[in-house]
Amino acid sequence: xxxxxxxxxxxxxxxxxxxxxxxxxxxxxxxxxxxxxxxxxxxxxxxxxxxxxxxxxxxxxxxxxxxxxxxxxxxxxxxxxxxxxxxxxxxxxxxxxxxxxxxxxxxxxxxxxxxxxxxxxxxxxxxx
Numbered sequence: 001x002x003x004x005x006x007x008x009x010x011x012x013x014x015x016x017x018x019x020x021x022x023x024x025x026x027x028x029x030x031x032x033x034x035x036x037x038x039x040x041x042x043x044x045x046x047x048x049x050x051x052x053x054x055x056x057x058x059x060x061x062x063x064x065x066x067x068x069x070x071x072x073x074x075x076x077x078x079x080x081x082x083x084x085x086x087x088x089x090x091x092x093x094x095x096x097x098x099x100x101x102x103x104x105x106x107x108x109x110x111x112x113x114x115x116x117x118x119x120x121x122x123x124x125x126x127x128x
Contacts, residue, residue: 004067004121008058011114015051015080018107019044043083050076068126077115077122084108 023044026037053072067073088108092101 001067001125004118004125005058007114007118007121008054008067008073011076011118012051012054012058014114015047015111016055018111019047019051023048046079047083050079067122073122074119077119080115081112084111 023041026032026040026044032040050072054076057067057070057072085108088105091104
């Protein structure tokens, strides 16, 4: 259970960090269209709200305080894996520089692995 809690803190905290930076970058980038900005803000908001909800579960202030039974954690993992797979393919086939592609491929790998680890640990803890 302790490994699950530690992994969840890392997962939620790193998600907050990456998506807060993304929102900051959105307002600093004058080259993207308003449509892209709105879409990116929507995606960022989903990630930020999910990470905050997981943190609320961890500190015990969420209505469903039982980590073992929480469906939100599983949904957060599924959302993360799905988003990063789809987004990575889009980035890799788009006309971006090599550095941009490498950074986003690394982010995708890290977040997919974190999500898979958290989901696996949750499954193990739930089955005990």
